[in-house]
Amino acid sequence: MGKKDLKNQKNKLSQLINDSRKNCDFCQPDQYTPEDVFGRIKGKHSITASNIAKYDVWSSLVIFKNHNPLKFTLEELSDYIDTGFHWFDKVFQTDETYKCPFFVWNCLYKAGASQIHGHAQILMGKDIPYAKVEVLKRAQSNYQKRYHEKSHKGLDPHYFQDLYQAHHALGLGYTVDGVSLYTSITPAKEKEITILPPESPSTHKNSKKVIFNILRCFIDVLGVHSYNLSIYCPPRDREYDFPYLIKIVDRGSIFRPPADMGGMELFGSTVVADDPYEIIHHIIEYFKIHEIE
Numbered sequence: 166m167g168k169k170d171l172k173n174q175k176n177k178l179s180q181l182i183n184d185s186r187k188n189c190d191f192c193q194p195d196q197y198t199p200e201d202v203f204g205r206i207k208g209k210h211s212i213t214a215s216n217i218a219k220y221d222v223w224s225s226l227v228i229f230k231n232h233n234p235l236k237f238t239l240e241e242l243s244d245y246i247d248t249g250f251h252w253f254d255k256v257f258q259t260d261e262t263y264k265c266p267f268f269v270w271n272c273l274y275k276a277g278a279s280q281i282h283g284h285a286q287i288l289m290g291k292d293i294p295y296a297k298v299e300v301l302k303r304a305q306s307n308y309q310k311r312y313h314e315k316s317h318k319g320l321d322p323h324y325f326q327d328l329y330q331a332h333h334a335l336g337l338g339y340t341v342d343g344v345s346l347y348t349s350i351t352p353a354k355e356k357e358i359t360i361l362p363p364e365s366p367s368t369h370k371n372s373k374k375v376i377f378n379i380l381r382c383f384i385d386v387l388g389v390h391s392y393n394l395s396i397y398c399p400p401r402d403r404e405y406d407f408p409y410l411i412k413i414v415d416r417g418s419i420f421r422p423p424a425d426m427g428g429m430e431l432f433g434s435t436v437v438a439d440d441p442y443e444i445i446h447h448i449i450e451y452f453k454i455h456e457i458e
């Protein structure tokens with residue numbers, strides 16, 4: 166996108182976001198949103214609310230203090246993640262059969278958000294993870310069974326690390342301060358990025374910085390404003406081995422009405438226009454300029 170187009174889009178967006186402040190329930194969550202049975206988790210920059218349109222038994226929201234979902238500092242983003250993870254702890258303490266955490270931030274309408282005000286969905290699945298996580302878990306298990314005997318010195322092959330290495334060999338991977346990331350060669354949607362934090366992003370500061378820098382690069386450099394960010398987690402009781410994984414995709418301009426996917430994508434194959442090599446180039450350049458201290 167050219168600089169002029171980017172500026173025009175920014176102005177239109179600012180106006181849309183400012184206009185939506187009027188009568189916004191999420192600007193006063195204590196008054197206008199319900200709370201969970203155990204009350205609310207309160208962070209410095211965010212607060213939880215029970216979801217009116219629940220996806221599941223435990224389905225709540227992290228409501229950001231800032232109305233504008235595209236305006237956030239590293240401290241604010243870190244707080245949103247921490248508030249969500251404190252809620253996961255609280256649900257697991259309340260009922261241990263709900264043990265599969267899922268964090269998903271749908272930013273603006275095109276990504277599925279019903280409200281402009283910044284908020285993320287937090288869910289706890291019962292006994293088994295959500296379907297897409299289960300698919301990855303099975304791929305991991307099948308891969309480890311298939312290649313265990315063939316691996317050198319009996320070392321356990323690692324599905325997600327090997328997936329990263331394959332992308333890195335193709336020139337699509339990058340590691341910064343112990344956090345690996347890659348742009349997918351088979352993306353689900355435009356600009357799909359996968360981040361592999363070495364531990365929970367809630368306890369690992371550098372992982373939060375990496376997520377922050379990627380989102381800022383998306384918004385400030387690439388002109389993205391509607392995106393999905395999800396955090397996959399291992400089960401709280403560690404019944405099986407599964408890593409933390411973060412995935413981000415761009416859902417296109419909210420000023421272009423048509424949906425960003427059609428029947429081809431639902432029933433055929435994914436259609437994407439962005440080149441993963443261009444995206445990883447922008448991300449690496451951004452990291453070089455905004456070096457992690």
Ligand SMILES: [Zn+2]
Nearest residue numbers: 189192232282
């Ligand atoms: Zn608001």
